[in-house]
Amino acid sequence: MAKFKRFTSRYKQENDTGFGNQTNNQGSRLLNTDGTFNIKHHGMPFFQRFNIFHELITLPWWKFNLIVFIAYLAMNLFFAALYLLVGMDEIDGDRGVTSVEQFWDAFFFSAQTLTTVGYGRENPIGLHANFVSAFECLIGLMSFALMTGLLYSRFSRPVVRLVKSDNIIIAPYQSGKGLMFRIANKGKNQLIECEVQLLMAMNILEGESVYRRFFPLTLERDKITTLALSWTIVHPITDTSPLHEISIQDLIDGEAEFLFMFKSFDDTYAQQVHTRFSYQATHLIEGVKFEPMYERAQQGNHTILRLDRINEFKQL
DSSP: OOOOBOOOTTSOOOOOSSSOSBGGGSOSOSBOTTSOBSOOOOSSOGGGSOOHHHHHHHSOHHHHHHHHHHHHHHHHHHHHHHHHHHOGGGEETOOOOSHHHHHHHHHHHHHHHHTTOOOSSOEEOSHHHHHHHHHHHHHHHHHHHHHHHHHHHHHHSOOOOEEEOSOEEEEEETTEEEEEEEEEEOSSSOEEEEEEEEEEEEEEEETTEEEEEEEEOOOSOSEEEEOSSOEEEEEEEOTTSTTTTOOHHHHHHTTOEEEEEEEEEETTTTEEEEEEEEEEGGGEEESEEEOOOEEEOSSSSOEEEOGGGTTOEEEO
16 A cells, blocks of 8 residues: 655645545646546536547547448448339439449439539439439538538637657756756647646645645746747746655656646637646656757847757756
């Protein structure tokens, strides 16, 4: 069993995080690596657990495009089967002789009807085929209207594209030590009026029970005008810091997690944006120092920001 640390009440605590403090009823991590809450909802009917619009907006592009392609293919296959069922003799211009040729005629006629293109070579002449094509036109108009809204929402939704160091380090700072990690903006949008907040969540022994407590970590700088280069977030470890005289092993035993909150104004979208992520105590490294990640260009008067160096550090 882990040896949990006892903290005195002189360290300031944050009690309004929304995460709760019952360690026995919660997972060991509060935030996933992508910044989402490490929470799964249960106790609801299956279809009420999902918000289809939210899922389609937040899916990675390759998954979104795959779903669109599969849905488009499935609809055309469905209506092609209906046209074959009512008979291809109800579609004028059908030239298919074999069953395979008739299937492809029905499939491509469905694609033309669904997209309201209508090249004119094939057209429904029978009552049943007209009913099917009229219904397909309705489905096509609604589907493409929905797709237009989804595409606009995906393109217009501002997303913070922060890159962060893989590790959080304890390095020399001024006359003592500091807890550090660094971030940078990998997008071409301009982030201005940036504000950050850092909390440490840790399991603390109080009496005979263990509780998860949250400690705000005072930062050297919690605001900057613009995130043009990299930003090294520094928490000075002074005698007023919750990290004062505490070892990395104590943090690991207490399942410590460092919660980072970031908000800024995106100059491109003219909206406020925010993101979050966390480090676990196992990501801590002591006795190292980050390497510089920007330099002056040898040709020209611009600065080169090397995002591939954000994880580089050297031993002291």
